[in-house]
Amino acid sequence: MRAFTYERASSVEAAAQAAAGNREAKFIAGGTNLLDLMKLEIETPTHLIDVNGLGLDTIEATPDGGLRIGAMVRNTDLASHEVVRRDYGLLSRALLAGASGQLRNKATTSGNLLQRTRCPYFYDTNQPCNKRTPGSGCSAIGGYSRQNAVVGVSDACIATHPSDMAIAMRALDAVVETVKPDGSKRAIPMADFHRLPGDTPHIETVLEQGEFITAVVLPAPIGGKQIYRKVRDRASYAFALISVGAIIQPDGTGRVAVGGVAHKPWRVEAAEAELPKGARATASILLADARPTEQNRFKVDLVERALGAAIAEAKG
Amino acid sequence: MQSPIELEISRRNLIVSSAAAVAVTGVAGKAAAQPAGRAMNLTTKLSFTVNGERRELDVDNRTTLLDALREHLHLTGTKKGCDHGQCGACTVMVDGRRVNSCLSLAVMHDGDQVTTIEGLGEPGNLHPMQAAFVKHDGFQCGYCTPGQICSSIAVIEEIKANIPSHVTGDLTAQAQMTAHEVRERMSGNICRCGAYSNILDAISEVAGIKA
Ligand SMILES: Cc1cc2nc3c(=O)[nH]c(=O)nc-3n(C[C@H](O)[C@H](O)[C@H](O)COP(=O)(O)OP(=O)(O)OC[C@H]3O[C@@H](n4cnc5c(N)ncnc54)[C@H](O)[C@@H]3O)c2cc1C
Ligand code: SF4
Ligand code: FES
Ligand code: FES
Numbered sequence: 220m221r222a223f224t225y226e227r228a229s230s231v232e233a234a235a236q237a238a239a240g241n242r243e244a245k246f247i248a249g250g251t252n253l254l255d256l257m258k259l260e261i262e263t264p265t266h267l268i269d270v271n272g273l274g275l276d277t278i279e280a281t282p283d284g285g286l287r288i289g290a291m292v293r294n295t296d297l298a299s300h301e302v303v304r305r306d307y308g309l310l311s312r313a314l315l316a317g318a319s320g321q322l323r324n325k326a327t328t329s330g331n332l333l334q335r336t337r338c339p340y341f342y343d344t345n346q347p348c349n350k351r352t353p354g355s356g357c358s359a360i361g362g363y364s365r366q367n368a369v370v371g372v373s374d375a376c377i378a379t380h381p382s383d384m385a386i387a388m389r390a391l392d393a394v395v396e397t398v399k400p401d402g403s404k405r406a407i408p409m410a411d412f413h414r415l416p417g418d419t420p421h422i423e424t425v426l427e428q429g430e431f432i433t434a435v436v437l438p439a440p441i442g443g444k445q446i447y448r449k450v451r452d453r454a455s456y457a458f459a460l461i462s463v464g465a466i467i468q469p470d471g472t473g474r475v476a477v478g479g480v481a482h483k484p485w486r487v488e489a490a491e492a493e494l495p496k497g498a499r500a501t502a503s504i505l506l507a508d509a510r511p512t513e514q515n516r517f518k519v520d521l522v523e524r525a526l527g528a529a530i531a532e533a534k535g
Numbered sequence: 536m537q538s539p540i541e542l543e544i545s546r547r548n549l550i551v552s553s554a555a556a557v558a559v560t561g562v563a564g565k566a567a568a569q570p571a572g573r574a575m576n577l578t579t580k581l582s583f584t585v586n587g588e589r590r591e592l593d594v595d596n597r598t599t600l601l602d603a604l605r606e607h608l609h610l611t612g613t614k615k616g617c618d619h620g621q622c623g624a625c626t627v628m629v630d631g632r633r634v635n636s637c638l639s640l641a642v643m644h645d646g647d648q649v650t651t652i653e654g655l656g657e658p659g660n661l662h663p664m665q666a667a668f669v670k671h672d673g674f675q676c677g678y679c680t681p682g683q684i685c686s687s688i689a690v691i692e693e694i695k696a697n698i699p700s701h702v703t704g705d706l707t708a709q710a711q712m713t714a715h716e717v718r719e720r721m722s723g724n725i726c727r728c729g730a731y732s733n734i735l736d737a738i739s740e741v742a743g744i745k746a
Contacts, residue, residue, distance in 0.1 A: 224575035304706040319723025455722035
């Protein structure tokens with residue numbers, strides 16, 4: 220690990236200012252992804268800004284019937300919250316399907332959204348990787364790509380976003396609230412928050428340098444059966460090969476976001492119109508532009524089947 | 536903005552292998568890079584309570600909680616397996632919650648209460664979970680055991696506190712103390728020797744789950 224200076228931020232504004240204009244400064248929340256990557260010198264910040272202890276660890280009702288989730292709310296606390304369990308079951312389910320009890324006790328809402336890919340070549344510093352070292356090439360294309368993306372890919376990168384929580388946030392139409400170093404605030408819908416790789420796969424979100432996440436806001440609950448299906452190589456403590464987050468209403472309409480297939484939570488509103496017709500019709504639009512590799516072609520079928528299972532479970 | 540020269544200093548690739556050298560050179564290098572009045576160091580003082588005892592440390596900022604416990608406080612009961620959050624050998628309790636001490640910086644635990652395997656019980660005065668692991672042969676080599684025991688105790692508390700898990704059927708009902716729940720909740724602790732069934736027996740006894 221490279222040496223770094225460390226400060227505890229005294230306020231949200233001070234945190235954003237401390238990172239302003241310094242590309243080598245990073246916020247640290249739970250640390251479970253950042254420290255992992257710093258040990259491997261994939262992340263090499265020279266200054267860490269500890270943003271715990273700013274009072275961003277509460278979950279509050281919003282005036283329009285939704286929930287404001289503080290950026291530092293731990294994954295365990297979010298999944299266990301009474302209102303989340305009752306009204307946003309998809310979010311609880313997605314969180315509980317991720318990582319381990321120990322990790323969820325540390326992992327935060329903002330850190331989870333910003334966790335980086337698990338592409339094996341991103342982790343292997345001896346291999347070319349455009350995300351880690353822009354311009355060096357992509358080892359996954361033509362390499363071991365079983366875990367990689369099938370849709371929204373580019374010639375520069377076929378990495379997936381690994382978060383389970385983000386899939387639920389996308390299906391629930393969550394909004395990410397931020398503060399910029401100049402003090403201005405903005406609200407970014409989950410749909411726009413993560414980027415596709417294009418030819419700049421190292422830029423993963425629309426956040427600007429120093430922009431700090433304060434909260435994630437859920438709109439008022441929409442009811443329905445909320446189901447998260449995660450398919451992975453072992454029953455627990457493993458990242459998704461693919462996952463399906465579905466909200467199915469009694470009349471068969473609904474929403475679906477898919478994980479493990481793209482550089483961002485994958486949701487196509489036009490595909491959702493097909494939900495009453497079933498999984499095949501929906502998945503064929505959802506993944507119409509899929510460009511799988513030989514090794515991950517199975518994900519296309521897996522999405523359809525997991526969605527079919529989710530719809531069947533909802534009809535229960 | 537930092538000047539290119541300062542950035543170059545802060546990269547310090549050449550001496551990365553020597554923490555002591557980094558600390559000395561780095562302080563001078565970074566002090567210049569910080570705005571006036573915000574001079575910062577590569578080391579930080581912290582004070583926390585470990586197994587009921589107040590401890591003060593001044594550590595390199597890179598020190599993980601795990602290394603602080605093992606290398607600085609010589610509490611070697613907590614083990615380093617993977618150092619990347621993947622095995623659970625380093626599990627300790629911080630403010631009553633289990634965490635992977637390898638993925639947390641010591642300097643982020645100022646004021647915290649940390650409990651390690653040494654703080655749970657001692658020979659002659661074992662914690663019930665430690666005694667149950669002995670009774671049920673819940674280990675072979677024993678390397679994962681301190682983490683398994685810390686996690687086991689936390690799992691029982693988490694179920695009692697109605698924290699749901701991936702296998703909880705009804706999210707709105709009280710979480711149940713069952714073997715199925717315990718297995719899922721213990722998935723963050725890997726045992727290379729495969730002592731799992733005996734570990735489950737030990738936990739079941741303490742939790743009052745019928746086999
Ligand atoms: C072994 C293992 C298994 C895992 N399995 C899963 C899994 O199955 N599913 C899953 O979804 N995840 C999994 N994870 C990942 C885990 O969910 C993430 O590590 C965690 O959510 C990151 O949160 P954190 O608070 O620790 O982030 P940190 O590591 O503290 O931060 C991550 C990034 O977010 C930035 N950041 C944090 N907060 C803010 C903020 N408020 N504003 C701006 N930037 C911010 C940091 O600068 C950093 O770049 C696993 C991790 C491990 C180690
Ligand atoms: S897919 Fe992306 S992260 Fe993986 S090697 Fe290629 S560029 Fe790197
Ligand atoms: S040493 Fe911490 S999880 Fe393996
Ligand atoms: S007893 Fe050997 S690793 Fe678990």
